Each structure stands twice: as C-alpha cells, then as structure tokens.
Amino acid sequence: MARPADPHARSALIAAARAEFAKAGIQKARIEDITAACGLSKGAFYLHFDSKEALFGEVVAELQRALEQTRRSRNEAFRELTRESKGRQFLERMAEFDAREDRRLLDLLWAWRDVTAVLMRGAQGTEFDGVFWDTLDFELERIAAECAQLKTAGVVRGDVSGEVLGMMVVGTYLLVARRFAFAKAKPDFEALVLMLQQTISRGIAPPTRGARVAPQRLSARPAARVLSTKNGSRR
Amino acid sequence: MARPADPHARSALIAAARAEFAKAGIQKARIEDITAACGLSKGAFYLHFDSKEALFGEVVAELQRALEQTRRSRNEAFRELTRESKGRQFLERMAEFDAREDRRLLDLLWAWRDVTAVLMRGAQGTEFDGVFWDTLDFELERIAAECAQLKTAGVVRGDVSGEVLGMMVVGTYLLVARRFAFAKAKPDFEALVLMLQQTISRGIAPPTRGARVAPQRLSARPAARVLSTKNGSRR
DNA sequence: CCCATTTCTGAACCGCGAGTCAGTCATTCG
DNA sequence: CGAATGACTGACTCGCGGTTCAGAAATGGG
Known part of the structure; x- marks a missing residue:
C-alpha cells in the first residue's frame, strides 16, 4: 500500500512561495526558503512543481x-x-x-x-x-x-x-x-x-x-x- | 610611466550596462555580456566599479x-x-x-x-x-x-x-x-x-x-x- | 512480521556567474 | 634597451542555489 500523499503539501507550497515571491521577488526567492517556510523538503517541492517559475506561472x-x-x-x-x-x-x-x-x-x-x-x-x-x-x-x-x-x-x-x-x-x-x-x-x-x-x-x-x-x-x-x-x- | 587609462572605458561600460539592464534586468544582466558589448574585459569592469549594482547605483x-x-x-x-x-x-x-x-x-x-x-x-x-x-x-x-x-x-x-x-x-x-x-x-x-x-x-x-x-x-x-x-x- | 508501493527527504551533484589575480600590455624615463 | 608603473586581460576559483536520486518513511495487505 503506497504512502498517502500529504493533501496539504501542494497548497502549502503555493502559499509559502507566494509569500516568498512577495518578499524577495521571483529571482531572489529560493526553493530552500520556500520549503523551509512550510516544513517540507526541497525534493517535495519538485514532486509538485518543475520549478519556482512553474509554480508562479500557475x-x-x-x-x-x-x-x-x-x-x-x-x-x-x-x-x-x-x-x-x-x-x-x-x-x-x-x-x-x-x-x-x-x-x-x-x-x-x-x-x-x-x-x-x-x-x-x-x-x-x-x-x-x-x-x-x-x-x-x-x-x-x-x-x-x-x-x-x-x-x-x-x-x-x-x-x-x-x-x-x-x-x-x-x-x-x-x-x-x-x-x-x-x-x-x-x-x-x-x-x-x-x-x-x-x-x-x-x-x-x-x-x-x-x-x-x-x-x-x-x-x-x-x-x-x-x-x-x-x-x-x-x- | 604608467600605461594611460582609456578615457572612454568608464562611459562605455556605463552605456553598455544601461543597455543590458534595460534588456535583461539588473539581476539577469551579466558582467560578461556588458563587457563583451563594449569590447572590454571583466577585469576592466572591476577596475571601475565594485559591482554591476554599484554601477547602476551611480x-x-x-x-x-x-x-x-x-x-x-x-x-x-x-x-x-x-x-x-x-x-x-x-x-x-x-x-x-x-x-x-x-x-x-x-x-x-x-x-x-x-x-x-x-x-x-x-x-x-x-x-x-x-x-x-x-x-x-x-x-x-x-x-x-x-x-x-x-x-x-x-x-x-x-x-x-x-x-x-x-x-x-x-x-x-x-x-x-x-x-x-x-x-x-x-x-x-x-x-x-x-x-x-x-x-x-x-x-x-x-x-x-x-x-x-x-x-x-x-x-x-x-x-x-x-x-x-x-x-x-x-x- | 515482511512485502510492495508511493511519498518524501536532504546530502550530493553540477552549472552558472561574480569576482580574483598572475601575467600581459602600453607608456615614459634613464 | 631594461625598468617602473598602472591599465587591462581572461582563465581560473569559488560559492550559490537549482536539481537529482539513493535511501528512508508511511501506509495497508497478507
């Protein structure tokens, strides 16, 4: 039986990213900071999005x-x-x-x-x-x-x-x-x-x-x- | 006797940088591209400015x-x-x-x-x-x-x-x-x-x-x- | 308990680009 | 000519941060 996916991961990443983009801008926003802000890993980020730009694009x-x-x-x-x-x-x-x-x-x-x-x-x-x-x-x-x-x-x-x-x-x-x-x-x-x-x-x-x-x-x-x-x- | 400084270097760097900033933005503008655009070296850039941000600041x-x-x-x-x-x-x-x-x-x-x-x-x-x-x-x-x-x-x-x-x-x-x-x-x-x-x-x-x-x-x-x-x- | 499966982790990889610095260049002087 | 000097070069260094992937974790089934 597969490990269940965290139902909040995706939206948590989006919310954290939005806050980080607003604070630092797209280019200065770091995946490290985004994931740290919502208690997830960098790898988890890439399970959901191809890149920070892809996230922002959505x-x-x-x-x-x-x-x-x-x-x-x-x-x-x-x-x-x-x-x-x-x-x-x-x-x-x-x-x-x-x-x-x-x-x-x-x-x-x-x-x-x-x-x-x-x-x-x-x-x-x-x-x-x-x-x-x-x-x-x-x-x-x-x-x-x-x-x-x-x-x-x-x-x-x-x-x-x-x-x-x-x-x-x-x-x-x-x-x-x-x-x-x-x-x-x-x-x-x-x-x-x-x-x-x-x-x-x-x-x-x-x-x-x-x-x-x-x-x-x-x-x-x-x-x-x-x-x-x-x-x-x-x- | 020292080699004479190129009287146009500084202004050429500024002009090239302004064009590059306008094209790519401050963050994406690269020293390499700025210096290539005016035929100077990266080292020459740093003879005149501490950084691209310092140049833009002026x-x-x-x-x-x-x-x-x-x-x-x-x-x-x-x-x-x-x-x-x-x-x-x-x-x-x-x-x-x-x-x-x-x-x-x-x-x-x-x-x-x-x-x-x-x-x-x-x-x-x-x-x-x-x-x-x-x-x-x-x-x-x-x-x-x-x-x-x-x-x-x-x-x-x-x-x-x-x-x-x-x-x-x-x-x-x-x-x-x-x-x-x-x-x-x-x-x-x-x-x-x-x-x-x-x-x-x-x-x-x-x-x-x-x-x-x-x-x-x-x-x-x-x-x-x-x-x-x-x-x-x-x- | 073990197994199978998917989700998740974070150390490691790797490329990029800012910045450095050993060496070269251009000039005058003796 | 060689020496002195500051301007200039560009290969190299190094750190940053995006991305990867081997291994760990979470889950239900047998």
Missing part, C-alpha cells in the same frame, strides 16, 4: 482567469446597459455601473495584491515580464471603446480622447494597486472611486444642454490619437 | 538628482506664480505653467526611459526596490499641496481631494513612462498634456461663479483622505 494563470472573467462580465453588463437606458437615466445608470464595477476590480486587486506586486515590480528578466502591464492595456482598450460609444450617444464631448481617459483611470488604479502591496489592512477606497468618477464625469461632459447636440456633429470630430508613435511594438 | 543617483532639480525649480516657479497672479489671470497662468512643467518632466522621463523602465519593472529583490515608486510619492505630495493652495484661492472646489487628483496625474504619466520604454522614437505627447489639463481643470473647477465664493467657506470643508488605512508604512 498562480499567474489563475489571476489572469479571474481578471478575464471580470472583464467579460463587465463588458456584458455594459452592453445590457447601453441597450436599456437612454438620456438622463442612462447617465445615472452609467455612474452606478462604473462605480460598482471599479469596486469589483479593486476588490480583486486587493485579493491578489501579493501577486500583482511581483508582476508590477519584479518581473523583468523573467518570463512574466509585461504580463501585468499587458493586462492594463486591455483595460485601456475597454475604456476607449466605451468612451467611443458614449460619445456617439452624446454624453461625452467629441474632443475627449478615450486613450487619455483610460490612462487617467487605469493609472489611478495602478497606483492604488501598488499601495495595496504595502497595506496591512484593506484600505477603504470608496471615496476614491466616487471622487474619480465625479472628476472625470465633470471633465468629459458636454457643455450644458450638450445632450441636445446632434450625434452626427460629435462623431464628425474624431479624437486624435494622443501618443503619436511610429513604433507599434509593445515589447 | 546611474540612479544621477537620475534622482535630475528629478530633484526639476522638482525644486517647479516648486519655485509655483511660488512665484501664486505670489504674482490673481483671479482669472491666475487660472490662465496656472494652465500654462502646468502644461510647461509637465512637458519638462516628460522630456526628462524620455531621456531616462531605459533606467526608469528598470526601476519600474525590475527592481524588486534589489537595493533599488521602491526607488522609482518613492519618487512618484514626491509628485503626489506636490500635487496635493498645490491643490490645497488652489482650494484656498477658490479656484478648485473644496470637495476635491488632492490625493485623488495627484493619482490621476501621476498615474497617467506613469503609463506614459512605461510606453516610453518601448518606443523607438519619442512620442509626441503634446495632445496628451493638454487633454489631461483640460479634463482635470473641468473636473475640479468650482461651480460657475464659484470664484465669488468666500475663501473661508471653501477651507472649512477639508478633503477627506480617500485611502483610509491604518498602515503608515510604504515599504
């Missing part, structure tokens, strides 16, 4: 699935919203929607703050370089696409650049995510979410009575791409 | 001096501005001032894009962890302080949080800095700077005729700190 894949899921459900809800609501009611619904979805995203970032911190500051020189930053690009694109729709609907001025808008939002949450890495207790970001919404809403709103402007007129002024560059490569 | 110190200088001159100019200008003229001067100073900062970030990229994404696990991010905190504090003054002067609503405002600005430029790392040619960020200014100005402006509101009334509503956290540590 963790990152899980985070990416969570982010992808959040993004998908947000897009779906946005589509519902733009189908159902019009005019002033639409504006109110949008504000609620954005605040709610942003809170969900921040909750997720809080739950994964140890991993995002590593991806943000310690991935260069590893296979994970750019993973987190590429994720930000998805958010930028989403915001730009939503902005384009809102301009067509006449609730955002035609001269507003979806790209800059996205950078303001994503940049803010990027800084928040960084603070999460150092926080011992979950910060209350309610006021932040609302203030960001307000400032941006005011900043991008059409002139008073702008909602009466013919949609064609707004669409006739495409927003210029604000970061002109000949290089399309992101890496 | 480069970072130079960047920090440049940033500190920019910050100081900006603070000085801001003090001049707030001393000289009032009312509507003040608003116009502020807009010009902010756009000019932001351009200068972005020019600096462009010039040092290889180093900031490393500090941003590859410093965890090294003595340089947090250096770049700490620099961002200085900017956040500067913006918050300026915002407080502008609120006192009545040109910014009292409910605006200088902290969120700072995050929006700094976060945006953080994303710009990241793009710099991948750009082959300097992007034109003029439109970005103006759009950011506009959006934020509209977003934080007092209600129409708000300039007529008594300053005391605005100061009586201090902005709440939006990221409430019990942890004061940044590291």
